Amino acid sequence: MDSFTLNKIAGAILMVLILTMGVGIVSDIIFHPTIPGKPGYEIVVASAEDSTSEVQPEPDVVPISELLLAASASEGEKVAKKCAACHTFDDGGANKVGPALWDVVGRKPGGVDGFGYSAAMNEYGAANAEWTYEGLESFLASPKKYIPGTSMGFAGLRKPEERANMIAYMRELSASPKPLPTE
Known part of the structure; x- marks a missing residue:
């Protein structure tokens, strides 16, 4: 070169x-570029003496007994499609990744014969005689928060109306559905 x-x-x-x-x-x-005189954002913290700050009340939590009065089992059947990959809903249905959910309302938690429940669910079942509407509602909202250590990987149903519809649907999955709560 x-x-x-x-x-x-x-x-x-x-x-x-x-x-x-x-x-x-x-x-x-x-x-x-314009460089600010004081970098960052100022966070204003209201003091206790500040009369202009108002405390926002927590939203009222509607009890499941009231939600169930307006719940629709047919809408719950649509919500149940989220669960169909792991659970069966038929009378005498086989266990899948999760237990069969026929006649679950009023059944003992961890009470399906032949299904290997987690230790946390067995412990919960030993302490609770049956699945109540309130218990199901709390479990469906966040299974891992309600029963820490459960092997159920579902994140939960966030909307209270969806949970109520799902419970109404599961209530109908029984030869003799349990009466709705009156409280």
Whole structure:
């Protein structure tokens, strides 16, 4: 390779570096950054003496007994499709990843023969005689929070109306459905 070719390569590299620096300088001139005098955001904390701050009340939690009065079993059947991958809903249905859910309302937690429940669910079943409407509602809201250590991987049903519809549907999955709560 002769010296003329080496000079062209060195000149090209030098030109790219000068051009890059020039673009940086020109862009700083065109887009001049404004630096705030005080960096960050100021967080204003209301003091106890501040009369303008109001405490927002917690939203009222509607009891499951009231939600069940307006619940629809047919809507619950639609919600149950989320559970169909792991549970069966048929009378005499086989256990899948989760136990069969026929006649679950009023059944002893961890009470399906032939299904291997987690230790946490067996412990819960030993302490509770049956699945109540309130217990099912709390479990369906967040299984892992309600029974820590359960092997149920479902995140839960966030909407209270969905939980009520699901419970209404599961209530009908019985030869003799349990009466609705009166409280």
